[in-house]
Amino acid sequence: MLRKLALIAALAALPLTAMAESDAPVDGPGPNLVIEVSGEANGRIVIDLNTQAAPKHAARLEQLARAGAYDGVVFHRVIDGFMAQTGDVKFGKLGGDLSKAGRGGSDLPDLPAEFSDIPFDRGVVGMARAQDPDSANSQFFIMFDAGYFLNGQYTVVGKVIEGMDVVDRIKRGRGQTGMVAAPQDVMTKVTVAE
Numbered sequence: 001m002l003r004k005l006a007l008i009a010a011l012a013a014l015p016l017t018a019m020a021e022s023d024a025p026v027d028g029p030g031p032n033l034v035i036e037v038s039g040e041a042n043g044r045i046v047i048d049l050n051t052q053a054a055p056k057h058a059a060r061l062e063q064l065a066r067a068g069a070y071d072g073v074v075f076h077r078v079i080d081g082f083m084a085q086t087g088d089v090k091f092g093k094l095g096g097d098l099s100k101a102g103r104g105g106s107d108l109p110d111l112p113a114e115f116s117d118i119p120f121d122r123g124v125v126g127m128a129r130a131q132d133p134d135s136a137n138s139q140f141f142i143m144f145d146a147g148y149f150l151n152g153q154y155t156v157v158g159k160v161i162e163g164m165d166v167v168d169r170i171k172r173g174r175g176q177t178g179m180v181a182a183p184q185d186v187m188t189k190v191t192v193a194e
Contacts, residue, residue, distance in 0.1 A: 031058075032161070032193045033065055039075075039185030043166035045142070046193075047125050049158040054114040057127050057136060057157040062192050064089060064106060064138055070190035075170050076101035079178035082147060084170045085128055086187060087139035094186045102179070105137030113155055120150040123160040123167075142167050 033047040049058035064070055069089040076092050077085040086092065090104025113133040120126060120143055128139035136155055144167065160167060173180040 028159075028161075030194055031062055033061060033158070034191045034193050035070075035163075035187050036189040037166055037170070037185055038188045039183060040171040041166050041169035041185045043163055043169075045163035045166050046161050047142075047158045048161045050118070050156065053116040053118055054127075054155050054157045056111050057114055057155050060106075060108065060111060060138065061087075061140065061157060063108075065190045065192050068190075069106060069138070070187050072186060072188065074098060074101060074180070074184035074186045076173075076180055076184060077141075077178045078170055078173045078180050080172045081145050082178070083126075083141040083143050084167060085139060085141040085178075087128070089138050094184075098182070098184070102139070105139065108137065110135045110137050111155075115152050115154075116156055117152075118156040120147045120154070120156065121159075122146055123164055124156055125158040125160065126150060127155040127157050129154065144168065 028048045028050065031049055033049060035045040037043055037045060049061060051058045070087065072094045073086055073089060073092045074094055075084050075086045076088060088101050088104045089106050091100040092098065122143055122145050124143045126141050127136035128141055129136040140157060142160060170185050171180055
């Protein structure tokens with residue numbers, strides 16, 4: 001009887017351990033974007049870029065980060081329960097006129113869509129775009145919660161592997177557009193780690 005109870009206890013503990021390990025974000029082959037955030041959400045966010053599913057988009061984010069283009073860019077559109085958007089290197093720099101934040105990109109050409117079957121789960125990073133599926137450039141968003149209505153409509157470029165607690169603290173915007181009033185949270189420094 002004691003052996004049976006011990007076996008039941010061991011089996012009961014097994015799924016919890018397995019679930020905790022499978023729910024933990026796994027660092028893929030990278031490269032990783034390391035984002036230092038200041039504002040309401042002080043801390044570090046690490047994004048594992050998916051070079052297999054979205055090679056052109058991952059290369060673009062890496063290129064802009066290495067050039068320092070993302071340093072000082074605000075989170076301009078943040079919708080509670082949905083996502084936090086940033087990456088407007090043209091109009092989204094802290095210290096500039098942020099009234100057009102979200103309307104710009106970089107000086108580089110827009111990218112063709114790289115849609116995949118990766119679902120938009122919590123922590124997934126997608127590329128923002130206009131109505132044209134081939135209009136992603138520099139802006140990206142991080143999912144607070146699952147948003148499966150985006151599946152197959154937006155390019156998944158990576159996932160957060162560290163710092164979802166920081167993402168959860170990003171200042172929320174107002175109204176249906178989620179535009180964030182000053183002072184916005186800002187990506188103070190974005191680097192690339194292999």
